[in-house]
Amino acid sequence: MKSALLALLSLNVFSPGALGLSFSLESQPEFGQLKGFKGSELCQVAENTKRYLQEQVQDVFAVHPGKIINDKITVQKVQDTLAFICRTYREDVRAKRHSRLHDSAFVRQHFEFVRWLPDKKTATEIAGKSTNAAKSRMLNDIPDKEIFLTKYYTKLLDGSPVKTELYNQALYALPYDEKGLTLAQAQQQQGALTRFRYTRQQIIAGALLKDKLAQPLVWLTEEALHDVLLQGTGVLKVDGKIRYFNVHRNNGIDYDYSIGKREQARYWYFIETPEIMGYGHDQPSKIAIKPQVTFAGNIADLGVGKLVLVSYREGDRQVGRLGVLADQGGAFDNNLFQLDLLVDSYRGWSDYHKANGHLPDYASAWILLLKQ
Structure with a gap:
């Protein structure tokens, strides 16, 4: 064990703090046949x-x-x-x-393998x-x-351009009082902004709609709303066309891993995108x-x-x-x-x-x- 540790340290690649915790160099990894993905993608x-x-x-x-x-x-x-x-x-x-x-x-x-435990x-x-x-x-x-x-997975759902009895929950764009603000500017003003004011449950109850504080981008069922908030992306069929909606900024409440999706107080505001988007510090960079x-x-x-x-x-x-x-x-x-x-x-x-x-x-x- 001691000689293996010294060998890893001698590579001067991985920090000693990582060794014995979660990550270490592995010289002979066994992973079988590579499949299940396209090289182009x-x-x-x-x-x-x-x-x-x-x-x-x-x-x-x-x-x-x-x-x-x-x-x-x-x-x-x-x-x-x-x-x-x-x-x-x-x-x-x-x-x-x-x-x-x-x-x-x-x-x-061609690759070094860092085993993750x-x-x-x-x-x-x-x-x-x-x-x-x-x-x-x-x-x-x-x-x-x-x-x-x-x-x-991205949830493939039906939606409506207008509110109906069935499609009665909206994916909202950023509230009107935040339009034009960078993420940094919004963080500095969060005490005064609508985005940080309401929980998911309050928004579902109509807090934004009542005073027209944000633009509804598309309407969907409440169950679908919880799914899209969990997944971060909605792939919606609206009037026969597929449209993509991606999380933009949230209300600043942490996700609680210990509770279910309906109980989460975190709420995301959305933006329409041309395809599925992943990480980005703000929407234009995703x-x-x-x-x-x-x-x-x-x-x-x-x-x-x-x-x-x-x-x-x-x-x-x-x-x-x-x-x-x-x-x-x-x-x-x-x-x-x-x-x-x-x-x-x-x-x-x-x-x-x-x-x-x-x-x-x-x-x-x-x-x-x-x-x-």
Whole structure:
């Protein structure tokens, strides 16, 4: 054990504080056949996230090497890793050959693997506070060497351009008194702004509608509203057309992992977008993401843009998949035991389960960094 520790320290790559906690270098990872994703879409998300790293350097919340990695790992190395993904994909397309991003030997050859072990202590503490028996059980059952691999999807819903008896809850744009304010300006004035004044329950009861404090973007059912607030994105069919709505800014109330979606006081205001959007410190900067190649997770501690490989049993074989950490959510505050894979858009649980029932609840996980 001592010699292994000295060997890792001699690499001068990973901070001693990370060793023995949640992250360490692994020289011979076993992850099986790479499948379940398209190289073209992995490249798109990698390229979009790399652009964010280059253009949003002021976003110190997300643009950093990772709090568990020392200064030998840089944001530039993260960018180089993402650039390599697209370079490889495009070289393979030009050469008319099978994607090397699905070749396990190629991936082992070109990347360093940082094994991620879950923070079970925090997971157990949350499980003890949760009122949801199923959630408590799943958190308590996290294996010692696997993270909790949840799946999220954009809710495919019906909506109405006007309020009706059925579609009686709105996705609201930012309140009128915040139009034109940057995020920083709004934070400075939060004591006087409508956005910070109301809980989800008060808004559902009509607080915004009563005094016309914000513009309704689209109308949907109350159940659908809770789903969209949880998922962060709504894919709505309105008058026969598909429209996308993404979270913009929230009311400043933290997400409470221990309670259900209907009890959450956090409320998000929305904006209409041309496609599904992931992380961004404000709406204009958000990263366009794709299903099956995007993970949501703890960006505050890990840093946006990490290339992640997860591996699990599928039938009688071991398989793995690649994705980019390009999204987040309130559930990931102080959470280093979980990743959330964006899977697709579905009408509901039955459609979702039919398409994703084979995916496990737990998986081995590595952060990949391009070898220099």
